[in-house]
Amino acid sequence: MMDRVGAKRGRARFQALCLALRPDLLRFAFWLCHDHALAEDVVQESMLRAWKAQESLEDEKAAKPWFLTIVRRELARTFERKRLNTVNVDDLVALEDSSLAAGDQADLAEMRAAIFKLPEEYREPLVMQSLLGYSTAEIASELNLSQSAVLTRLFRARHQLRALCGEDTSGDPQ
Amino acid sequence: MMNHEQYRRAMLANPLGTDPEFEAHRASCEDCRAFTDGVLTFEHQLVRALKVSTPISAKILLFGTCSTARPTKGARWLALAASVAIAFVVGAGIWLTPRSSLAADVVAHMADEPTAWKSQAALPAGELNPVLKRANISLDPKAPSVSYANSCEFRGQVVPHLVVQSPRGPVTVMVLTHEAVSKARHFDEQGYRGTILPIPQHGSIAVLMRAPGTTAAEVDAVAAQVRAAIVWGS
Numbered sequence: 001m002m003d004r005v006g007a008k009r010g011r012a013r014f015q016a017l018c019l020a021l022r023p024d025l026l027r028f029a030f031w032l033c034h035d036h037a038l039a040e041d042v043v044q045e046s047m048l049r050a051w052k053a054q055e056s057l058e059d060e061k062a063a064k065p066w067f068l069t070i071v072r073r074e075l076a077r078t079f080e081r082k083r084l085n086t087v088n089v090d091d092l093v094a095l096e097d098s099s100l101a102a103g104d105q106a107d108l109a110e111m112r113a114a115i116f117k118l119p120e121e122y123r124e125p126l127v128m129q130s131l132l133g134y135s136t137a138e139i140a141s142e143l144n145l146s147q148s149a150v151l152t153r154l155f156r157a158r159h160q161l162r163a164l165c166g167e168d169t170s171g172d173p174q
Numbered sequence: 175m176m177n178h179e180q181y182r183r184a185m186l187a188n189p190l191g192t193d194p195e196f197e198a199h200r201a202s203c204e205d206c207r208a209f210t211d212g213v214l215t216f217e218h219q220l221v222r223a224l225k226v227s228t229p230i231s232a233k234i235l236l237f238g239t240c241s242t243a244r245p246t247k248g249a250r251w252l253a254l255a256a257s258v259a260i261a262f263v264v265g266a267g268i269w270l271t272p273r274s275s276l277a278a279d280v281v282a283h284m285a286d287e288p289t290a291w292k293s294q295a296a297l298p299a300g301e302l303n304p305v306l307k308r309a310n311i312s313l314d315p316k317a318p319s320v321s322y323a324n325s326c327e328f329r330g331q332v333v334p335h336l337v338v339q340s341p342r343g344p345v346t347v348m349v350l351t352h353e354a355v356s357k358a359r360h361f362d363e364q365g366y367r368g369t370i371l372p373i374p375q376h377g378s379i380a381v382l383m384r385a386p387g388t389t390a391a392e393v394d395a396v397a398a399q400v401r402a403a404i405v406w407g408s
Binding site: 022023026027030031108111112115126127129130131133136151152154155158159161162165167168171172173 | 179182183184186187188189205209212213216217219220221222223224225226228285327
């Protein structure tokens with residue numbers, strides 16, 4: 001009886017964790033795969049995998065990076081399984097694609113299109129830092145890079161993004 | 175000693191960095207301070223752009239099973255019944271999970287917007303007005319200057335999240351038209367001191383400060399000023 005109660009509590013806690021982390025995981029997956037439906041599938045599949053492997057999560061405080069690693073692996077598997085269609089961002093903008101739509105905030109739609117134009121090696125650490133709040137050390141650990149390599153990529157990501165968005169980059173270092 | 179190029183490179187790599195050498199250069203160089211303001215404004219926009227909306231109604235099914243064998247008709251009915259049961263349990267779980275307190279959710283939201291407190295410069299009207307308009311509010315011309323404005327997802331609604339500059343430092347204001355409270359609630363959590371004020375017919379507003387040593391009376395005084403500055407649409 002106690003085991004059943006314990007299992008029920010564990011399930012509820014795990015589910016609460018999934019609910020809390022899901023929005024950011026969905027956004028992360030979306031910024032890497034350009035596709036809301038695919039991002040949902042990847043996150044759903046990742047949560048099933050996480051559920052099955054929950055014993056390996058020793059500390060709930062480490063849940064976010066733990067889930068993120070699972071989502072990254074699941075994305076990699078998805079990319080391996082099928083060659084995803086490439087999307088021309090200019091075409092999306094012309095069609096006012098819903099993935100870039102930002103209601104009455106036209107400036108955000110422009111920036112979203114610019115983010116997709118960044119090479120993935122720059123976009124991924126940028127999303128991890130600005131959206132998920134990862135430190136340089138955490139990004140380096142997740143991407144298996146040195147911290148200086150991460151900082152270089154982040155610098156280039158913002159420099160390119162500012163240029164793509166028409167910002168004055170004359171004061172940026174080269 | 176850090177030079178301009180090193181500072182700007184570090185700024186673009188990590189705009190929220192708090193390295194003392196970084197801070198020292200910023201304090202001593204006017205050009206780099208102006209550069210910093212530009213980068214931080216851009217960073218606010220970047221965070222807003224990255225926060226694409228996510229479907230909140232989608233279910234999380236944790237107990238799915240896979241089988242390669244074709245199920246029998248009876249098994250299919252059982253599977254259908256199980257799916258309905260799981261959906262019900264998950265739905266009920268979401269529905270019945272006690273909501274955390276409003277104050278705790280407001281404080282938790284602060285962690286989602288780390289750039290909000292950074293800039294002290296007044297936000298251009300072009301960035302502020304769309305956020306206010308979306309919530310059908312405006313600000314009295316005598317209101318304190320607003321240095322940050324964003325339309326944030328909060329408890330399933332889009333709400334204005336503002337930072338106004340007061341003599342006691344920056345003050346965060348969240349306009350919660352969908353959250354009615356019966357009386358003012360003070361809170362002191364995770365380094366934030368604040369209050370949630372009821373606004374009859376317009377829900378409530380949350381006002382938070384993070385200056386250490388801020389008293390409840392000071393929070394009340396700022397909250398009263400903010401409340402008076404908001405003009406509610408019909």
